[in-house]
Amino acid sequence: MNIGDVARLSGLPAKTIRYYEDIGLVKPQRSANGYRSFQPGDLHKLAFLGRARALGFSIDDCRQLMTLYEDQSRASADVKHIARDHLKRIDAKLEELQQMRATLAALVSSCAGDNRPDCPILADLAATPKPG
Amino acid sequence: MNIGDVARLSGLPAKTIRYYEDIGLVKPQRSANGYRSFQPGDLHKLAFLGRARALGFSIDDCRQLMTLYEDQSRASADVKHIARDHLKRIDAKLEELQQMRATLAALVSSCAGDNRPDCPILADLAATPKPG
DNA sequence: TCTTGACCTTCCAGTAGATGGAAGCACTAT
DNA sequence: ATAGTGCTTCCATCTACTGGAAGGTCAAGA
Known part of the structure; x- marks a missing residue:
């Protein structure tokens, strides 16, 4: 999926998704043409982030919540x-x-x-x- | 009055008062030594600003409110x-x-x-x- | 094949409203 | 003379994006 697709599916602006990559919240692969290539897991993460942000959690909170979410032994x-x-x-x-x-x-x-x-x-x- | 005095009297940090001068909300005179020299009117303005900010008005709102305050024909x-x-x-x-x-x-x-x-x-x- | 348009890229600047800190001058008291 | 406090400017940082410029990519249509 390209950034426009995940933007539509997650409800987050493409700009915001790029920003989230900048600050290390998501790490999408790249296609041969240099486009970001999002996997279903990335979309899932972005939806998680969008929901957490909508609840007012700070970016730093989101980072910790994501880490906990991915830690099965949390x-x-x-x-x-x-x-x-x-x-x-x-x-x-x-x-x-x-x-x-x-x-x-x-x-x-x-x-x-x-x-x-x-x-x-x-x-x-x-x-x-x-x-x- | 120097900036420390008006800071104490207005309750605003000196940093904030300098910032307010930067953005043109107050225009204190200068002493021969380069220090800002605040008149009672400046203190009054700063108190006004502090109160307006405490009520959540934006800086832009404050600017308009100050203008209205000073306009006797408002x-x-x-x-x-x-x-x-x-x-x-x-x-x-x-x-x-x-x-x-x-x-x-x-x-x-x-x-x-x-x-x-x-x-x-x-x-x-x-x-x-x-x-x- | 060429072109149009939608999409993607990076990079830089700006938003609100301060706040922190460095480097250095001014003033007061001893 | 010196210590300590207060003042100056300037630059960077914070939050969480957002806007825009300049330019590369791709699919569809004439």
Whole structure:
């Protein structure tokens, strides 16, 4: 299979697949004409990577997950550890975003949004940390 | 004030403040010795930027917000527009993260996390999109 | 056979928003 | 004079791609 085929089948852009080869995540063979020649195993790996990335795992996480996936003598605890750490990071990010959202939503709803200059959003941004 | 002073007062790292000067967000004067010389107005701007960044506004948003802030004849509608767009982006991100979190949490809790190789997390990542 | 168009190649640059570090000048206190 | 801190610039690095230029390859059609 050429890169276009695996791109279609994996859902990853060809550019991304080349990039993944660059950083050593996949190692497709080459045809006589210099084209990358992907085997079913490569496609499988790329699909794995795409799914892991879609779950927000970092490239480094993906590398470790791939290694574990290919290691028949792995301990599931190692996989779980990576996933749980990632889950913690997601939870932290969620909390941060929810905090932002709450503040921002309050500001947005307090702003008249007309053609006058008075604006509680700007007033809040300009407020000194401890006004009192 | 030197950069260390405004760093302490604004809560922004000196590196970040230099970066903000690089990209034209602040334009401190220079002392005879070449040091940046920050006026109270610069500090005010930096605090504004820090607060806007903490709410997740992009640098480009910050630039526009600063411009509006300094424009006495602004329409609050313009500020609100920027904030509402940002709120939408946050909501989209939240939804994405919540979806990730749900999938990931289910996978983590389904994994034994012992020294055996069987792992539902890896199984899920390796699953083909439509198995049936 | 020639040509068109889709596909493939490599390489370089750029994105956002900083952050780390090196080399070296300035200032303060002893 | 010297030590220590703070300031300067410049360059590299990070994440995970993405865009684009210049050019080679291949299959189909006139």
